Amino acid sequence: MSAAPTLASSEQLVVFRLDNESYGIEIFRVNEIIRLREITPIPRTGHHIRGLVNLRGKTIPVVDLHARFGLITIEDSDSTRIIVVESEHGNVGIVVDEVKEVITLTPEQVEQTPALVANVGTEFVRGVAKQDGQLITLLNLDKALDS
Amino acid sequence: MSADLDMTQYLDLFLQEADEQLEILEQETLKLEREPTPDRLNLIFRAAHTLKGSSRAMGFLNFANLTHEMENVLDQLRAGTLKLTTEIANALLNCLDSLCAIRSNIAEGKGEQVDCSTQIAILQQFSAEDSPVAESPVPEKILLSPSPETEVALVAAAEEKPVYQAHFSLRSDCVMKFVRVFMAISIVQDGGELLASVPNTEMLEEEQFDLDFALYFHHEDSREMLATKLAGIGELESAEVKIWEKSESTSASSSTTLPEHATKVAPASKLESGKSDAPTPAKKVETGQTVRVDVARLDELMNLVGELVIDRTRVSQIGTMLAAKYEYDENIEALGETVGHITRITADLQDQIMKARMLPIETVFNRFPRMVRDLAQKIGKEINLELVGGETELDRSVIEVIGDPLLHILRNSIDHGIEKPEIREAAGKPRSGRVVVSARHQENHIVIDIEDDGGGIDHGRVREKAVQSGLVSKEAAERLTEKECLQFIFASGLSTAAEVSEVSGRGVGMDIVRSNIQRLGGIIDVDTAIGEGTKFSLRLPLTLAIIRGLLVKVSGVVYVIPLGSVIETLNVENRQIQTVHKQEVIVIRGMTTPLVRLRNIFTTRNFIAETPKESHYVVIVGLAELRIGLVVDSLIGEQEVVIKSLSRFCGDVAGVSGATILGNGNVALIADVNGIFSSGRN
Numbered sequence: 001m002s003a004a005p006t007l008a009s010s011e012q013l014v015v016f017r018l019d020n021e022s023y024g025i026e027i028f029r030v031n032e033i034i035r036l037r038e039i040t041p042i043p044r045t046g047h048h049i050r051g052l053v054n055l056r057g058k059t060i061p062v063v064d065l066h067a068r069f070g071l072i073t074i075e076d077s078d079s080t081r082i083i084v085v086e087s088e089h090g091n092v093g094i095v096v097d098e099v100k101e102v103i104t105l106t107p108e109q110v111e112q113t114p115a116l117v118a119n120v121g122t123e124f125v126r127g128v129a130k131q132d133g134q135l136i137t138l139l140n141l142d143k144a145l146d147s
Numbered sequence: 148m149s150a151d152l153d154m155t156q157y158l159d160l161f162l163q164e165a166d167e168q169l170e171i172l173e174q175e176t177l178k179l180e181r182e183p184t185p186d187r188l189n190l191i192f193r194a195a196h197t198l199k200g201s202s203r204a205m206g207f208l209n210f211a212n213l214t215h216e217m218e219n220v221l222d223q224l225r226a227g228t229l230k231l232t233t234e235i236a237n238a239l240l241n242c243l244d245s246l247c248a249i250r251s252n253i254a255e256g257k258g259e260q261v262d263c264s265t266q267i268a269i270l271q272q273f274s275a276e277d278s279p280v281a282e283s284p285v286p287e288k289i290l291l292s293p294s295p296e297t298e299v300a301l302v303a304a305a306e307e308k309p310v311y312q313a314h315f316s317l318r319s320d321c322v323m324k325f326v327r328v329f330m331a332i333s334i335v336q337d338g339g340e341l342l343a344s345v346p347n348t349e350m351l352e353e354e355q356f357d358l359d360f361a362l363y364f365h366h367e368d369s370r371e372m373l374a375t376k377l378a379g380i381g382e383l384e385s386a387e388v389k390i391w392e393k394s395e396s397t398s399a400s401s402s403t404t405l406p407e408h409a410t411k412v413a414p415a416s417k418l419e420s421g422k423s424d425a426p427t428p429a430k431k432v433e434t435g436q437t438v439r440v441d442v443a444r445l446d447e448l449m450n451l452v453g454e455l456v457i458d459r460t461r462v463s464q465i466g467t468m469l470a471a472k473y474e475y476d477e478n479i480e481a482l483g484e485t486v487g488h489i490t491r492i493t494a495d496l497q498d499q500i501m502k503a504r505m506l507p508i509e510t511v512f513n514r515f516p517r518m519v520r521d522l523a524q525k526i527g528k529e530i531n532l533e534l535v536g537g538e539t540e541l542d543r544s545v546i547e548v549i550g551d552p553l554l555h556i557l558r559n560s561i562d563h564g565i566e567k568p569e570i571r572e573a574a575g576k577p578r579s580g581r582v583v584v585s586a587r588h589q590e591n592h593i594v595i596d597i598e599d600d601g602g603g604i605d606h607g608r609v610r611e612k613a614v615q616s617g618l619v620s621k622e623a624a625e626r627l628t629e630k631e632c633l634q635f636i637f638a639s640g641l642s643t644a645a646e647v648s649e650v651s652g653r654g655v656g657m658d659i660v661r662s663n664i665q666r667l668g669g670i671i672d673v674d675t676a677i678g679e680g681t682k683f684s685l686r687l688p689l690t691l692a693i694i695r696g697l698l699v700k701v702s703g704v705v706y707v708i709p710l711g712s713v714i715e716t717l718n719v720e721n722r723q724i725q726t727v728h729k730q731e732v733i734v735i736r737g738m739t740t741p742l743v744r745l746r747n748i749f750t751t752r753n754f755i756a757e758t759p760k761e762s763h764y765v766v767i768v769g770l771a772e773l774r775i776g777l778v779v780d781s782l783i784g785e786q787e788v789v790i791k792s793l794s795r796f797c798g799d800v801a802g803v804s805g806a807t808i809l810g811n812g813n814v815a816l817i818a819d820v821n822g823i824f825s826s827g828r829n
């Protein structure tokens with residue numbers, strides 16, 4: 001590998017499904033995972049902001065990653081979850097189609113983003129990992145949340 | 148004395164005290180001008196002296212020097228060797244300004260670099276005629292006389308049993324002041340009862356005093372016994388014990404007296420009873436009655452209560468749902484009772500915390516007399532300022548922001564409203580103009596009126612000026628009603644004053660007033676009659692943390708419109724809606740009111756097209772003096788909501804000022820009437 005490895009050491013990731021692809025975010029960025037609940041839309045905000053939810057008496061904004069990544073919007077289902085993550089502007093929720101598992105990745109499993117992973121804009125991607133034959137896109141959360 | 152002591156922890160205390168004393172100084176100096184009484188002079192003197200003492204202790208020598216010079220002048224005023232003139236009052240007030248400037252510099256950590264040499268020179272001129280007061284202990288004695296309230300309590304206590312007064316002077320090299328104080332207090336409390344101290348015990352504990360302090364107490368021992376006991380405390384310059392009498396505060400000999408020599412009538416025979424059976428009616432004055440609380444802590448408490456209120460509503464809704472499900476379950480009944488109780492308690496709790504955050508509007512009013520006096524003097528008018536309802540309380544968040552708008556309006560009333568004395572006399576009015584500022588509660592609001600008996604506002608002139616400054620076309624201006632014309636006085640860049648003075652007339656000001664009041668969710672109204680006067684009415688919410696709101700539904704989403712802005716709600720039929728220049732309007736009681744369809748402003752991505760309807764719900768909202776009708780899908784009801792700010796993640800959203808959580812746990816957005824007005828206009 002020519003460039004520096006994406007992961008310096010082993011890392012735990014929360015793997016979730018968006019559309020029919022798997023994505024991973026660092027576990028230390030995740031505060032909690034909650035079921036989908038009533039989201040109040042905020043008028044005149046970016047298309048990717050779905051609205052506000054009540055998280056134990058606090059209101060937090062929720063981001064729709066489908067809209068963010070320009071994917072086709074999929075109807076919410078029973079498996080839809082909101083992952084509450086920390087951003088530089090406080091807690092933010094991201095809507096995902098399913099939360100799958102928590103895995104541990106070693107640096108060797110991660111590759112720099114190959115150009116062919118084109119579903120998601122490359123600016124949002126840290127790299128791609130292989131685990132048990134499936135591809136997991138490692139999200140750059142800060143970029144993905146940066147509006 | 149204790150240079151190695153960390154002073155920063157005392158800085159806050161010093162600043163707080165300085166604020167209080169400066170306020171007293173200003174208020175009393177202003178009153179002194181009108182009715183000079185010895186009591187008032189004493190009060191001023193004491194305040195100046197306290198400031199001198201504490202600033203010197205903190206090492207703010209500039210501050211101390213200035214107060215020292217003030218003290219000199221005040222002392223001569225008190226002694227009668229100097230008479231109070233307007234010049235002296237001006238000089239004293241100027242000094243206060245400098246002190247305030249120094250104080251804020253200190254607060255900002257910029258040191259005390261304010262040049263007050265001129266002030267000092269002026270003061271010295273006044274006091275030069277007489278030799279300046281030496282650093283005699285005389286003022287010390289004055290300082291140590293009890294405050295009026297304490298005195299009242301002491302008189303009451305003295306009726307039961309004699310009250311001893313012990314005056315201590317610590318040696319200037321005393322290292323542990325509080326230890327000495329503590330020893331004195333323990334001696335006094337051993338077989339006696341401490342009634343009061345000067346300064347109060349808190350200040351003693353904090354070592355917020357120079358070298359002298361005094362204790363007032365009952366004691367079973369004789370004066371001589373006490374004197375010997377108290378003299379045993381180390382590091383003392385002197386300790387003087389005597390029977391306290393009300394009037395003797397100034398008569399005490401100024402020499403430092405050793406206890407043995409302090410002879411006075413000592414009814415030592417009154418050796419009655421121990422401390423147990425002493426039902427003294429005198430309250431333990433100034434101890435433990437109030438606590439200073441950091442504002443941030445109150446804000447945090449308020450937030451917590453806000454969350455509690457949300458949960459309470461939620462629990463009560465769940466209770467109702469369960470009750471419908473299991474109608475005859477006795478546990479449900481118990482739940483209902485408990486919920487009811489929690490509801491009452493949270494309401495009380497909320498109430499109490501709101502009250503703790505309340506301040507009397509006096510704190511704002513107190514700034515006015517000085518400003519009015521200076522302004523009237525400068526422009527040669529005579530003003531009678533009346534302040535009514537200063538005790539009306541409102542949240543400190545509101546207090547903080549209404550001061551400037553009120554000051555602006557008041558300044559305008561005096562500068563433009565009230566005529567010159569000669570003109571007034573010619574018009575058959577009393578020479579001095581009358582300005583009344585009054586505050587009162589009205590429902591959940593505070594109403595502040597600023598009324599003058601001046602010349603009134605000539606709407607014709609406003610109309611003319613508005614056309615001149617290009618705010619409105621000539622034709623449009625002619626169609627406007629008188630009331631509509633008056634609105635232009637709030638426009639930026641318009642002034643009806645014939646000439647620009649230093650005070651006002653540049654046409655800024657009233658627009659600032661309006662934007663400040665709008666930001667608070669308040670309404671401003673103006674009423675005027677030519678030749679009779681003008682009245683500005685402000686309606687403001689009591690607090691900014693919790694509001695009563697009208698819940699409405701737009702495109703399936705619940706929005707909260709602050710009730711403070713809501714004038715009325717209507718059901719308007721299609722045929723009542725007309726269009727003027729493509730703008731939908733309705734006419735309410737002769738007033739043309741533009742309509743804004745909220746669903747067009749509050750566009751979300753799951754936009755639902757409106758089904759054609761026969762009639763619409765319209766919420767008429769007022770922003771300052773403007774009215775606008777908001778078309779909503781349905782009205783839900785009225786509710787108290789806790790304001791939460793939008794996450795910074797969302798940025799600024801036009802038309803939305805915040806969010807709240809409803810009883811059912813859902814989030815609702817709070818409509819920002821101000822923002823809707825501006826987006827409705829575009």
